[in-house]
Amino acid sequence: MRRGIATVCLSGTLEDKLAAAAAAGFDGVEIFENDLVVSPASPAEVRRRCADLGLSIDLYQPFRDFEAVPPPVFEANLRRAERKFDVMEQLGTDTMLVCSSVSPDAVDDDDLAAAQLHELGERAARRGMRIAYEALAWGRFVDTYDHSWRIVRRADHPAVGLCLDSFHVLSRGSDLSLIRTIPGAKIFFLQLADAPRLHMDVLQWSRHHRLFPGQGAFDLTAFVGHVLATGYAGPLSLEVFNDVFRQADPHRAAVDAMRSLLGLAESLGEPAIAAPELTGHAFTELSVDETTGPQLAAALSAMGFACTGEHRSKPVQLWTQGDARVLLNATGGPAEISALAVASADPVRSARRAESFHAPVLPREHRADEADLSAVAAPDGTAVFFCRDGWLSDFTPTGAVGVTSAGAGLRGTDHVSLTQPFDNFDEAALFYRTVLGLQPDLPTEFAAPFGLIRSRAVTNPANTVRIALNVALLRRGEWAPGVPDPQHIAFTSDDVLASAKAMRAAGAPLLEIPANYYDDLDARLAPPPDLLAALREYSVLYDRDEHGEFLHFYTEVLGSRVFLEVVQRIGGYRGYGAANAPVRMAAHRRLRLARRSG
Numbered sequence: 001m002r003r004g005i006a007t008v009c010l011s012g013t014l015e016d017k018l019a020a021a022a023a024a025g026f027d028g029v030e031i032f033e034n035d036l037v038v039s040p041a042s043p044a045e046v047r048r049r050c051a052d053l054g055l056s057i058d059l060y061q062p063f064r065d066f067e068a069v070p071p072p073v074f075e076a077n078l079r080r081a082e083r084k085f086d087v088m089e090q091l092g093t094d095t096m097l098v099c100s101s102v103s104p105d106a107v108d109d110d111d112l113a114a115a116q117l118h119e120l121g122e123r124a125a126r127r128g129m130r131i132a133y134e135a136l137a138w139g140r141f142v143d144t145y146d147h148s149w150r151i152v153r154r155a156d157h158p159a160v161g162l163c164l165d166s167f168h169v170l171s172r173g174s175d176l177s178l179i180r181t182i183p184g185a186k187i188f189f190l191q192l193a194d195a196p197r198l199h200m201d202v203l204q205w206s207r208h209h210r211l212f213p214g215q216g217a218f219d220l221t222a223f224v225g226h227v228l229a230t231g232y233a234g235p236l237s238l239e240v241f242n243d244v245f246r247q248a249d250p251h252r253a254a255v256d257a258m259r260s261l262l263g264l265a266e267s268l269g270e271p272a273i274a275a276p277e278l279t280g281h282a283f284t285e286l287s288v289d290e291t292t293g294p295q296l297a298a299a300l301s302a303m304g305f306a307c308t309g310e311h312r313s314k315p316v317q318l319w320t321q322g323d324a325r326v327l328l329n330a331t332g333g334p335a336e337i338s339a340l341a342v343a344s345a346d347p348v349r350s351a352r353r354a355e356s357f358h359a360p361v362l363p364r365e366h367r368a369d370e371a372d373l374s375a376v377a378a379p380d381g382t383a384v385f386f387c388r389d390g391w392l393s394d395f396t397p398t399g400a401v402g403v404t405s406a407g408a409g410l411r412g413t414d415h416v417s418l419t420q421p422f423d424n425f426d427e428a429a430l431f432y433r434t435v436l437g438l439q440p441d442l443p444t445e446f447a448a449p450f451g452l453i454r455s456r457a458v459t460n461p462a463n464t465v466r467i468a469l470n471v472a473l474l475r476r477g478e479w480a481p482g483v484p485d486p487q488h489i490a491f492t493s494d495d496v497l498a499s500a501k502a503m504r505a506a507g508a509p510l511l512e513i514p515a516n517y518y519d520d521l522d523a524r525l526a527p528p529p530d531l532l533a534a535l536r537e538y539s540v541l542y543d544r545d546e547h548g549e550f551l552h553f554y555t556e557v558l559g560s561r562v563f564l565e566v567v568q569r570i571g572g573y574r575g576y577g578a579a580n581a582p583v584r585m586a587a588h589r590r591l592r593l594a595r596r597s598g
């Protein structure tokens with residue numbers, strides 16, 4: 001399958017966009033008229049540039065408001081089309097996208113639309129070109145793919161066919177089965193975009209919120225499956241209008257785009273290096289310095305962890321409690337999550353898969369006698385390690401007993417939560433989905449004290465690997481960051497109240513939750529009175545969903561951005577306590593201000 005991308009997906013000049021598309025391995029591009037019009041390069045130069053980069057120009061677009069108009073407008077439209085054919089000739093491209101009219105000049109007359117498209121097809125054919133007619137979901141009279149297909153059939157011209165765009169089809173909830181009745185040769189072009197499920201004006205939805213396949217809620221696999229079943233053999237071409245991608249580094253966005261098509265191809269049954277099973281969080285590494293190192297060590301200690309190992313060649317300590325493992329890496333940093341490690345059934349294959357999905361492979365630094373851990377960089381820079389048990393032998397035991405210690409009842413790692421850079425949120429979800437083979441949940445949003453936060457978790461089928469991704473919905477200004485880009489590790493306990501009690505007694509820096517929260521909790525969820533009293537006493541938060549209950553508590557922020565959480569899932573509770581996150585954020589903020597003025 002050839003892979004294409006519309007220049008509108010990427011930021012920058014036409015030159016930037018073409019270079020980025022080529023570097024990411026695309027075969028072809030759709031040239032957007034706006035990108036050409038603002039370019040100093042002539043169409044012939046653009047053609048040469050594309051040829052040099054190994055890119056074909058698969059489509060020129062958009063040609064608007066053509067069909068079903070009165071004769072004088074029709075004449076003007078034909079003239080306008082001829083001038084665009086001139087441009088296409090120089091570009092060396094043969095397919096022009098005509099999108100269904102939104103013009104006040106247009107009339108509701110399929111016969112007229114078909115007759116005028118027939119004439120346009122005649123003009124195109126004379127120049128060795130063809131017309132791909134696309135129903136915009138907000139077209140004035142033609143707004144569904146089946147309607148556009150009726151008109152193309154009626155136009156009955158070999159140079160007039162369809163452009164199917166997944167956004168327009170799926171946003172309208174059209175019946176997909178009809179696609180299979182269209183001869184593949186009459187589908188001249190296929191455009192792909194995903195999108196989140198939003199209940200809003202479809203034009204706004206399309207122009208601002210499209211996503212690359214696998215990032216949103218549409219079933220692109222089913223859609224493309226229908227199209228390929230027709231015998232369509234043209235490119236799979238991304239056409240994504242997205243406010244964030246339009247401002248992002250085009251090279252990065254193009255890689256994200258390519259990753260989306262690789263994931264789609266795999267879901268359609270193309271061979272790929274299958275994702276090995278992930279069995280859990282092996283460890284999470286915090287980079288610390290001489291101030292934050294002792295602070296973290298003290299907190300972990302009071303939380304029942306023991307320093308059970310020292311790395312043989314690096315200034316890295318292993319802290320354990322049950323299967324909860326934290327590395328403190330003293331090579332720098334104000335305390336932040338520098339790496340997360342997942343246990344893989346086949347770490348070598350995990351790394352090969354990651355590389356095949358264009359994940360940046362990190363250089364390996366290890367001595368001959370140390371475990372060879374493969375790692376890739378996630379979009380936010382966090383290193384993701386794939387490992388099995390071998391890595392533990394890189395640590396010299398300290399003699400302290402962490403694995404069997406009573407500690408404070410922690411058993412393992414429930415999730416790692418990472419705040420994403422504004423530009424990389426959707427990229428990150430797709431990264432974890434494709435590179436690690438995790439399944440993204442639906443995004444959720446909550447109102448935090450300093451703005452809305454969007455949150456999305458990615459998990460493995462057994463729910464033993466959970467990574468929560470968060471982002472502020474707008475760029476943060478000077479005022480907003482209560483805790484700048486907070487990150488946390490959540491550990492599991494079978495008895496959160498007992499853990500909280502033990503940790504408090506040991507002097508762990510736990511976060512105090514205000515009384516108002518418990519009054520509101522009583523009103524909302526009415527936990528049994530003795531439970532409510534215990535939650536209140538130990539500043540433990542509570543949530544419930546249709547599957548079960550969730551009890552959890554937090555530490556203060558340690559260093560500038562990291563804190564720790566302890567959670568207990570009762571029954572099949574699926575969430576992360578999003579309803580309680582604003583309470584935690586406000587409490588962290590209060591402490592920060594108190595410390596500053598104190």
Ligand SMILES: O=C(O)c1ccc(O)c(O)c1
Binds near residue numbers: 061099134165206
């Ligand atoms: O938003 C638009 O106008 C527009 C233009 C061309 C397309 O192919 C499309 O899907 C949308």
Ligand SMILES: [Mg+2]
Binds near residue numbers: 134165191239
């Ligand atoms: Mg389109």
